[in-house]
Amino acid sequence: xxxxxxFAQSITKSPVRKRSLTANKSNPGLTKSKKxxxxxxxxxxxQETIVKIEGAxxxxxxxxxxxxxxxxxxxCHKRNANALPAQPSLVVxxxxxxxxxxxxxxxxxxxxxxxxxxHRLNRLDDPSKDPDVNLEMRRMxxxxxxxxxxxxxxxxxxxxxxLLATENSIRGIRDRALLxxxxxxxxxxxxxxxxxxxxxxxxxxxxxxxxxxxxxKSKTDQDSSGKWLHLSQRAYLAxxxxxxxxxxxxxxxxxxxxxxxxxxxxxxxxxxxNRIYKRIAKNAGLEDGLIEQISGHSMRVGAAQDLLNSGxxxxxIMQRGRWSKSDTVMRYLEFSNAIx
Numbered sequence: 001x002x003x004x005x006x007f008a009q010s011i012t013k014s015p016v017r018k019r020s021l022t023a024n025k026s027n028p029g030l031t032k033s034k035k036x037x038x039x040x041x042x043x044x045x046x047q048e049t050i051v052k053i054e055g056a057x058x059x060x061x062x063x064x065x066x067x068x069x070x071x072x073x074x075x076c077h078k079r080n081a082n083a084l085p086a087q088p089s090l091v092v093x094x095x096x097x098x099x100x101x102x103x104x105x106x107x108x109x110x111x112x113x114x115x116x117x118x119h120r121l122n123r124l125d126d127p128s129k130d131p132d133v134n135l136e137m138r139r140m141x142x143x144x145x146x147x148x149x150x151x152x153x154x155x156x157x158x159x160x161x162x163l164l165a166t167e168n169s170i171r172g173i174r175d176r177a178l179l180x181x182x183x184x185x186x187x188x189x190x191x192x193x194x195x196x197x198x199x200x201x202x203x204x205x206x207x208x209x210x211x212x213x214x215x216x217k218s219k220t221d222q223d224s225s226g227k228w229l230h231l232s233q234r235a236y237l238a239x240x241x242x243x244x245x246x247x248x249x250x251x252x253x254x255x256x257x258x259x260x261x262x263x264x265x266x267x268x269x270x271x272x273x274n275r276i277y278k279r280i281a282k283n284a285g286l287e288d289g290l291i292e293q294i295s296g297h298s299m300r301v302g303a304a305q306d307l308l309n310s311g312x313x314x315x316x317i318m319q320r321g322r323w324s325k326s327d328t329v330m331r332y333l334e335f336s337n338a339i340x
Contacts, residue, residue: 042073042083049121060190060270068111069118085119088130095136105144112137152293153302154277159183162277165284170245171257175280177242178254178273180235181213182299186321187229189270189296191218195253197246200239201228211236213253218322227322270296 046069050062057065069083075094076083091112098108116128127133154162162179166172182192199214212228231239243253245263252267268276274296281291300321307317317323 039073039077042076043070045084045122046070046073046118049118053121058190064110065114065117068114072111072115084122085124086115086127088127088133091115091127091130091133092136095133095140099140099143105141105146108140108144109137151295151297151301152290153305154183154294154298155302155306156183158302159299161284161286162280165280167283170261170263173238173242173245174254174257175276177235177238178276179280179299180238181231181254182273183303184231184235185213185215185229186300186303187215188218188300189273191215192254192273193252193267193270197243197250197253200243200253208233209236211239 046066050066053062053065072086072094073083075097076086076090079090079093081087081090095108095112098111103111112128112133116126119126119128159179163176166175166179178192181187181195185191187195194216195213196216199216201212201214203210203212210233211231213231215227215229218227246255247263250263250265252265254268254273255266256264256268256272258264274294277294277296277298278291281294304317304321307320312320
């Protein structure tokens with residue numbers, strides 16, 4: 001008598017599938033080796049792309065592309081899939097994963113933009129254009145919102161509080177110069193890090209001394225035409241005192257200082273500028289909620305707000321801050337920097 005399980009035979013496997021399963025069982029290291037080969041190939045292709053775009057993109061953009069796409073490669077590797085080219089379904093899963101993390105919507109958009117750029121630069125089909133990817137981005141925006149958190153504007157009043165909180169040391173001299181130069185020039189953090197000692201020019205007019213700094217290249221000056229940025233008397237004196245501490249061989253103006261008080265030869269990283277502002281704000285006794293809102297652009301935001309309050313027109317503010325679009329300036333100026 002036959003029983004039910006006599007009829008429960010599995011579907012006959014195809015010869016190709018059968019050989020594949022047999023090979024995997026007999027040589028489990030083969031699959032692992034192939035995965036590692038695919039991973040190495042993705043990393044290699046990413047590195048070749050990064051080398052290819054050097055000089056064509058801003059350094060901060062290249063860093064973001066590398067970091068975001070490396071994360072995507074690891075995500076794909078854990079799912080036994082290739083990152084280049086990536087399947088749209090996998091990009092959908094990646095966006096969903098990022099939506100559940102602590103990343104903001106602007107950060108996720110940046111990651112997708114980098115993923116798209118890496119594919120296009122390698123002449124591969126762009127998975128970000130797939131309808132399912134667009135739908136997932138809409139879900140992400142409905143969940144997280146579109147607006148980015150604006151940096152707290154460090155205006156003139158708050159700047160004075162920070163200056164009073166700087167240390168009486170070599171670090172304090174550097175910090176005061178950094179704060180005042182950042183406020184006067186409305187420099188982006190990457191622009192501050194790129195300033196060089198040789199580009200500081202001392203001006204003497206009617207017996208009064210002042211200084212200007214040549215900004216060799218900025219986000220809105222990709223051709224490196226350069227622009228002279230003028231400093232107030234207070235910023236000039238703080239900068240002059242800092243330059244006196246630098247060696248003759250020093251190239252960059254804003255550099256790091258180790259715990260022993262030794263001055264580094266390398267420029268500050270963009271991320272370090274943000275941390276310096278937060279450290280000084282903490283010493284000044286600012287509330288934790290306000291300190292969290294400080295970023296590397298806080299000086300730029302506050303200076304633009306002060307210009308607006310002083311009656312400066314939009315073209316003047318755009319020219320001072322080297323903005324190319326008026327709507328970008330408005331996003332800076334709409335953010336309230338009131339201190340409770």
